[in-house]
Amino acid sequence: MKAAVITFPGxxxxxxxxxxxxxAGAEVVRVWHKETALPEGLDVIGxxxxxxYGDYLRCGAIASRSPIGQAVVDFAGRGGYVIGICxxxxxxxxxxxxxxxxxxxAGLKFVCKPQALRVASTDCAFTAGYxAGAEVVYPIAHHxxxxxxxxxxLAALEAEDRVAFRYIGNPNGSMxxxxxxxxxxxxVLGLMPHPERAADPAxxxxxxxxxxxxxxxxxxxx
Amino acid sequence: MKARVHVMLKDGVLDPQGEAVRHALGHLGFSGxxxxxxxxxxxxxxxATDRAAAETEVRAMCEKLLANTVIEKYTxxxx
Numbered sequence: 048m049k050a051a052v053i054t055f056p057g058x059x060x061x062x063x064x065x066x067x068x069x070x071a072g073a074e075v076v077r078v079w080h081k082e083t084a085l086p087e088g089l090d091v092i093g094x095x096x097x098x099x100y101g102d103y104l105r106c107g108a109i110a111s112r113s114p115i116g117q118a119v120v121d122f123a124g125r126g127g128y129v130i131g132i133c134x135x136x137x138x139x140x141x142x143x144x145x146x147x148x149x150x151x152x153a154g155l156k157f158v159c160k161p162q163a164l165r166v167a168s169t170d171c172a173f174t175a176g177y178x179a180g181a182e183v184v185y186p187i188a189h190h191x192x193x194x195x196x197x198x199x200x201l202a203a204l205e206a207e208d209r210v211a212f213r214y215i216g217n218p219n220g221s222m223x224x225x226x227x228x229x230x231x232x233x234x235v236l237g238l239m240p241h242p243e244r245a246a247d248p249a250x251x252x253x254x255x256x257x258x259x260x261x262x263x264x265x266x267x268x269x
Numbered sequence: 270m271k272a273r274v275h276v277m278l279k280d281g282v283l284d285p286q287g288e289a290v291r292h293a294l295g296h297l298g299f300s301g302x303x304x305x306x307x308x309x310x311x312x313x314x315x316x317a318t319d320r321a322a323a324e325t326e327v328r329a330m331c332e333k334l335l336a337n338t339v340i341e342k343y344t345x346x347x348x
Contacts, residue, residue: 104335112333140339141337148337148339150283150285150340151286153283154285155285155286155289193285195282195283197339220283
């Protein structure tokens with residue numbers, strides 16, 4: 048598996064994400080936001096958490112229009128795999144690769160804690176390593192994770208089994224407890240919780256490692 | 270030429286910040302506030318001199334960057 052991890056000014060989970068990919072056996076290429084082309088032979092792109100461009104205008108808005116942004120959109124358009132975590136999820140919604148938007152947490156507070164989640168769909172390369180309905184704990188750390196979408200879009204996500212993760216105990220007001228969603232082709236995943244921060248025993252939990260291993264397993268078969 | 274863009278959450282989208290402001294106003298004794306919606310104002314200085322062309326350009330800016338039309342609506346004033 049060859050993975051690219053994008054770094055924007057203000058990204059702060061890019062290295063953690065690269066380490067998690069590497070632990071799953073991936074070759075990782077770090078890509079700076081000012082680049083306009085992605086490396087050759089790429090299997091997956093990781094858009095990391097952080098506060099890209101200081102969260103100016105809207106979280107993820109400036110990053111989604113950055114020079115590398117169009118290359119990410121094109122890669123996804125060709126059927127490439129993309130995972131966006133936390134700020135990366137916000138970036139992917141701003142790019143239009145995922146539906147909905149992440150609004151200010153209903154409680155208005157930055158929430159930072161281990162969060163129990165339900166794996167709501169195992170029908171994608173990212174969650175294929177979990178048992179259906181499995182409960183996992185990933186850390187969350189966000190101020191704007193309140194997933195919002197119009198009624199029609201919400202119905203479509205549910206009908207098409209595109210909710211990948213749900214919160215157990217909703218921390219931010221997200222509709223239908225949604226913590227992570229998939230694109231229509233199931234190859235783009237965005238989620239607020241951080242699997243890359245639960246991928247090594249030293250981090251206090253390893254529930255997230257299975258996500259990267261599953262992805263590597265699917266890539267090995269492609 | 271100057272343009273002023275008002276970006277607001279669409280009707281029906283819950284505004285947690287506006288709600289917090291409403292509660293705070295209530296605590297200060299302003300009991301008659303039934304709803305608060307919070308938005309943002311963006312001012313632009315434009316080189317354009319043609320009003321219609323400026324408005325077309327600012328509208329494109331709103332669609333591409335200044336507003337997230339999934340949850341936000343916008344109005345444009347040209348002065």
